[in-house]
Amino acid sequence: xxxxTEYRDATEVQRHLEQINKIVTRPWTIMETCGGQTHxxxxxxxxxxxxxxxxxxxxxxxxxxxxxxxxxxxxxxLAQNKDxxxxxxxxxxxxxxxxxxxLQIKAEGADVRILYSPxxxxxxxxxxxxxxxxxxxxxxxxxxxxxxxxxxxxxxSGITNYSILVSHVLVPPAMEAIxxxxxxxxxxxxxxxxxxxIMGFEEYYPIIKxxxxxxxxxxxxxxxxxxxxxxxxxxxxxxxxKLENQYSRVVxxxxxxxxxxxxxxxxxxxxxxxxxxxxxxxxGYKLRDKYSDYDAETKFKMDIGKxxxxxxxxxxxxxxxxxxxxxxxxxxxxxxxxxxxxxxMVSSEGACAAYYHYTTF
Amino acid sequence: MSNLTNLQCPLPxxxxxxxxLGHGGGGLLTNRLLDKAIFxxxxxxxxxxxxxxxxxxxxxxxxxxxxSFVISPVFxxxxxxxxxxxxxxxNDVAMCxxxxxxxxxxxxxxxxxxxTELWDILVxxxxxxxxAGVWIVTGDTKVVERGKGDKIFINTTGVGxxxxxxxxxxxxxxxxxxxxxxxxxxxxxxxxMSVRKGLxxxxxIESDTCNLNHTIGHLLDEFGSQIHLMRDPTRGGVASTLNxxxxxTQLGIDIVQDAIPIDTRVDSACEILGLDPLYVAxxxxxxxxxxxxxxxxxxxxxxxxxxxxNSAIIGEVVADHxxxxxxxxxxxxxxxxNMQVGxxxxxxx
Numbered sequence: 033x034x035x036x037t038e039y040r041d042a043t044e045v046q047r048h049l050e051q052i053n054k055i056v057t058r059p060w061t062i063m064e065t066c067g068g069q070t071h072x073x074x075x076x077x078x079x080x081x082x083x084x085x086x087x088x089x090x091x092x093x094x095x096x097x098x099x100x101x102x103x104x105x106x107x108x109x110l111a112q113n114k115d116x117x118x119x120x121x122x123x124x125x126x127x128x129x130x131x132x133x134x135l136q137i138k139a140e141g142a143d144v145r146i147l148y149s150p151x152x153x154x155x156x157x158x159x160x161x162x163x164x165x166x167x168x169x170x171x172x173x174x175x176x177x178x179x180x181x182x183x184x185x186x187x188x189s190g191i192t193n194y195s196i197l198v199s200h201v202l203v204p205p206a207m208e209a210i211x212x213x214x215x216x217x218x219x220x221x222x223x224x225x226x227x228x229x230i231m232g233f234e235e236y237y238p239i240i241k242x243x244x245x246x247x248x249x250x251x252x253x254x255x256x257x258x259x260x261x262x263x264x265x266x267x268x269x270x271x272x273x274k275l276e277n278q279y280s281r282v283v284x285x286x287x288x289x290x291x292x293x294x295x296x297x298x299x300x301x302x303x304x305x306x307x308x309x310x311x312x313x314x315x316g317y318k319l320r321d322k323y324s325d326y327d328a329e330t331k332f333k334m335d336i337g338k339x340x341x342x343x344x345x346x347x348x349x350x351x352x353x354x355x356x357x358x359x360x361x362x363x364x365x366x367x368x369x370x371x372x373x374x375x376x377m378v379s380s381e382g383a384c385a386a387y388y389h390y391t392t393f
Numbered sequence: 394m395s396n397l398t399n400l401q402c403p404l405p406x407x408x409x410x411x412x413x414l415g416h417g418g419g420g421l422l423t424n425r426l427l428d429k430a431i432f433x434x435x436x437x438x439x440x441x442x443x444x445x446x447x448x449x450x451x452x453x454x455x456x457x458x459x460x461s462f463v464i465s466p467v468f469x470x471x472x473x474x475x476x477x478x479x480x481x482x483x484n485d486v487a488m489c490x491x492x493x494x495x496x497x498x499x500x501x502x503x504x505x506x507x508x509t510e511l512w513d514i515l516v517x518x519x520x521x522x523x524x525a526g527v528w529i530v531t532g533d534t535k536v537v538e539r540g541k542g543d544k545i546f547i548n549t550t551g552v553g554x555x556x557x558x559x560x561x562x563x564x565x566x567x568x569x570x571x572x573x574x575x576x577x578x579x580x581x582x583x584x585x586m587s588v589r590k591g592l593x594x595x596x597x598i599e600s601d602t603c604n605l606n607h608t609i610g611h612l613l614d615e616f617g618s619q620i621h622l623m624r625d626p627t628r629g630g631v632a633s634t635l636n637x638x639x640x641x642t643q644l645g646i647d648i649v650q651d652a653i654p655i656d657t658r659v660d661s662a663c664e665i666l667g668l669d670p671l672y673v674a675x676x677x678x679x680x681x682x683x684x685x686x687x688x689x690x691x692x693x694x695x696x697x698x699x700x701x702x703n704s705a706i707i708g709e710v711v712a713d714h715x716x717x718x719x720x721x722x723x724x725x726x727x728x729x730x731n732m733q734v735g736x737x738x739x740x741x742x
Contacts, residue, residue, distance in 0.1 A: 033661055045724040077726020126735065135735075148666075254724045369734040380667075390728040 035281065039253030045081075048258040052265055053083045060268050061087045061217045062261060063210070063353050065203055066224030067094030067381025068252045074390040076254045086261065089217075089353035090386070092206050093224050095171040096123050096379035097351060098306045099199045104129040105336045107168050107197055110328060111142040117160060119153040120168040121175075122146045123379045128372055130339040150182035150196070157186070157194040166328045169196040173227045176200055176317060177291035180298035183319065183326045197328040198318055201304050203227050204235045205315035211243045215354050220264040222250040222257070225279035230295075232287025236275055244273045251279040298323055307375060308341075308348030347374035350383050357384040364388060402516040404509060405429040412506045417536030427534065430512065434519050439495070439530035447530035449495055451554055456491030458482055459550040467514065467544045470584045471599025475517035478547040480602050480676065481627070483525045486551045487606035488623045488679065490559025490613060493525060496551040498532040503542035514545065525604035527551065556610065558617030563641045565621035570710040571688035572648065573681045575608070575695060576601065576703045577656045578631050579663060582673035587662065594665075598658050601677035601700075608698045609679070616691055622682040625675070629733050632671035634680060635718045636732040646718040648708030648730070671720075672733045682710065 064070055070090040073079055079088060092098055108129045111118035118134070125135040125146065138144040143163075147153055150167045157165035169179040179196060186194045203224060210216055223236065228249050240247050246267035250260030260278045267273060277283055295317070304316025319327045341347075344362045349355040357363050357376065367373040369385055376382035380389070407429055415422040432440060439447045460481045467474040479496065486493040498518060502511065522529055584600040587593065605625070612620060626634035631653070639646045655670055663670045677700055683691045688706060695701035718730040 033657070033664060036664065040723045042724045075728060076722040076724055077728045078724070081724075081726050254722070254726075389731050 345374035456489035475514035479521035491553035493553035579670035579673035
């Protein structure tokens with residue numbers, strides 16, 4: 033597989049690990065922001081291969097994990113309406129709501145469909161004019177363009193039985209929230225390669241300047257990850273803080289202009305609640321007024337009451353990188369992938385599930 | 394890859410185009426269907442007694458296994474539910490170290506199934522049974538209302554005579570045993586995935602469903618009790634099967650990612666869909682645990698046999714980390730490979 037096998041080369045990975053070993057002189061704490069990177073680190077056994085001075089902290093970049101409980105309950109509520117076909121990305125299905133998960137209500141007879149793209153949901157809306165099709169639009173900047181495009185196309189082609197339940201969040205405000213936290217110990221970031229593929233570098237420069245932290249745009253394969261870590265460590269050791277691009281085979285300074293235009297047409301920046309973290313100002317997207325007919329929260333009256341998180345779960349501290357999954361009293365005991373108390377145990381990108389699956393020996 | 398595609402066998406003259414509830418009623422319609430589509434097609438002396446069951450005789454120990462097939466879609470790249478239903482049970486019996494001889498065939502058909510499709514399935518049942526050398530000696534046909542099934546469900550049950558040299562048991566697995574996989578992994582699961590509604594993608598991946606009994610027979614002839622365990626890693630894939638064995642033996646299992654054979658197209662499809670091939674279902678693949686003293690000779694022999702050309706040693710049984718499967722990744726890192734939880738669900742990004 034071109035552009036994949038080269039980045040899984042054991043000799044090259046080893047060479048980079050040796051270089052990290054050679055230059056590191058003191059402990060450093062680095063956060064990988066994206067859940068895909070967390071997954072890559074643990075799946076390939078990289079955490080055990082790094083020198084002991086390097087502590088990797090797993091950031092909030094798992095869309096499943098940060099989607100508020102209330103929104104999952106809303107999705108469940110919508111799917112229980114027999115006039116609704118609820119479409120979702122696969123890994124949202126197992127996330128527990130306050131009472132049930134989408135997977136459970138699917139088994140009970142709700143029409144819940146797993147899709148790879150919101151554009152497929154639009155096709156389902158066309159094929160089922162007597163049903164309301166709702167797409168659970170979860171994700172970071174990476175899924176925003178396709179979700180925006182589905183709404184844009186629905187409006188353009190006059191499809192009225194389609195709407196999206198929006199839970200879009202943005203990475204840079206979350207990075208700032210973490211850096212501002214009184215318990216913060218993050219000294220450098222691996223930025224999420226695919227997020228910057230869409231957004232470009234622009235919004236990261238002010239953060240680097242204000243907080244004096246190195247940020248390296250990093251990919252997801254083993255070699256990407258160790259190279260990204262090496263670049264951050266090199267900056268930290270030299271006392272530098274700048275933006276570097278490890279993932280230059282994919283990411284460009286200006287991002288993807290076409291995708292950005294589509295996002296801007298349909299979405300505007302808004303305050304958003306993050307599961308486990310709370311509300312972060314200007315940290316997400318909502319549909320522009322022009323597209324409010326396509327907002328499931330406007331279209332359907334939903335009063336789901338107050339929802340409470342599980343009291344034992346420390347997902348918030350895990351997402352902010354303050355605690356490791358195994359520091360949770362419920363980890364691997366009351367909380368397992370079969371019976372998750374919090375979202376990070378559900379998605380393969382969640383830090384708890386990653387630790388549970390790959391590092392329990 | 395299925396070796397039964399492009400079968401030609403003319404549809405018999407029937408005065409109906411689709412299966413109706415009456416075909417499961419036990420009366421005239423049932424008899425008309427069975428006469429033409431079952432008794433003529435699967436003709437053998439046991440079946441022709443047309444009794445409530447078949448009378449069989451064996452002079453030695455017998456292995457016995459059953460499996461139900463509810464695959465969707467019933468026609469998939471490289472095969473259909475008919476041959477899958479025969480191969481699945483044939484292989485389960487073979488995994489016990491037996492030579493499968495007789496199988497039963499129970500059909501649960503959804504009302505409205507076109508007779509042409511039923512015929513296509515039955516013709517593949519016949520061809521798969523002939524290829525494996527088993528007789529269909531008893532069976533059942535039921536029809537359920539439209540919407541209560543998914544075209545057709547099939548149950549097959551098989552019996553076979555134990556190979557005189559076979560001594561296959563989880564109890565025989567010991568530290569140092571080599572673990573050998575007989576072919577490329579994850580092929581069947583990805584072939585099915587490629588035609589599932591909502592996930593369709595263009596690919597030339599075909600299911601690897603096949604009968605493994607002849608291959609296993611040859612291995613037992615030569616290596617006998619040096620083969621400690623054989624398993625076919627169907628649902629849940631290689632990872633789940635190895636986990637079951639680690640748990641049951643209370644030994645550790647080490648596997649090497651780079652050694653696991655996989656077709657590039659299958660690997661790429663898994664990569665795109667975000668699935669781990671170790672958890673994807675297999676059909677025409679089995680895993681052997683063999684004594685380390687014969688591992689190289691066993692591999693060489695297997696590579697020379699039908700369906701064994703891509704076989705490889707993927708790991709060994711160890712005393713460390715009991716009950717756990719540990720994988721050495723392509724880059725040399727180590728991680729635990731756990732039992733699959735629920736279904737593998739595609740990731741968001």
